[in-house]
Amino acid sequence: MSTKALFITGASSGIGAATARLAIAEGWQVGLFARSEDKLNALVDEFGDRAVALPGDVTDLNNLKAAMATFVGKTGGLNAAFANAGMGLSASGTDAGDPTEWEQMIGVNVLGVLWTVMAAMPHLKKRAGHLLLTGSAAGRVHIAGSVYGASKWFVHGYGGNLSEEMKSFGGRCTIIAPGMVNTAFFDEPKPDKLQVEDVARAALFALEADPRCAVNEVFMMPTH
Incomplete structure (x- = not known):
């Protein structure tokens, strides 16, 4: 049986890098997609030949399609894609908002997810694959003026x-929805x-669930 292959956006640090580290430890091959080529190369040095650095911009559909094709060319297929890249804002609310910053955030948090899914879907269909999306506790409650x-x-x-x-x-599709x-x-x-x-660990729990079990959302909050 071929090794399972996972493509991660926002993979150079934070949740993306941690998920890549755990996935590789559990036998996955991982494609690391992010803008920071230096950070991706450092992770490949750490992870070894199970990881592939795929520098690119999540707001560019062609970047994602090309990176996905390169990764599938190395792995033979795609089992899962994690649309994890995201950004926040420097000011909350509407009156204090920066329109330019809003555009940038929507490019990453909305279009970046759409482009990742669009680029991955043809490959996922061939392996009854899995999508992970990084949601948030902020996407389950109403917060005053939060764009x-x-x-x-x-x-x-x-x-x-x-x-x-x-x-x-x-x-299957799983939303990983953490609090802070x-x-x-x-x-x-x-x-x-x-x-x-x-x-x-939540991401890998969903990915490793029996095919009969669709983990639609993992909602997790700090104990304190």
Whole structure:
């Protein structure tokens, strides 16, 4: 049986890198997609020949299609894709919002997810594959004026629709929805919040579930 292959966006750090590390430890081959080529190459040095560095921009559909084709050329197929890349905003609410920053965020958090799914779907259909999407607790509750939260509501809604669409070929879609995670997303360390390894374990739990079991969402919050 061929080795399972997983493509991850936003793979150079945080949740993406942690998921790649755990997936490789559990026998997956992993395609690492992000803008930072130096960070990707450093991860490949760490992970070895089970990892492939695929530098590119998640807001560019052609970048994603080309990277996916390169990865599938090395692995022979694609079992799963993790649309994990995301960005936040420097100011919350509507009045204080920066329109340019909104456009950038929608490019990553909304279009980046759409382009990842579009690029992956033809390959996933061949292996009854699996999509993972990074949602958020902010996509399950209403937060005063949160445009970032609204982008994650899109992810949650689209993920549910994908679950229905992918039934036609035996595929599955899982939304990984964490509360606050201790990543570079925040200026200050958050040692008492979720760690990236917690989220990575949730992603692998969904990926490794028996094919009869579709884990549609993993919602996780810090204990404190």
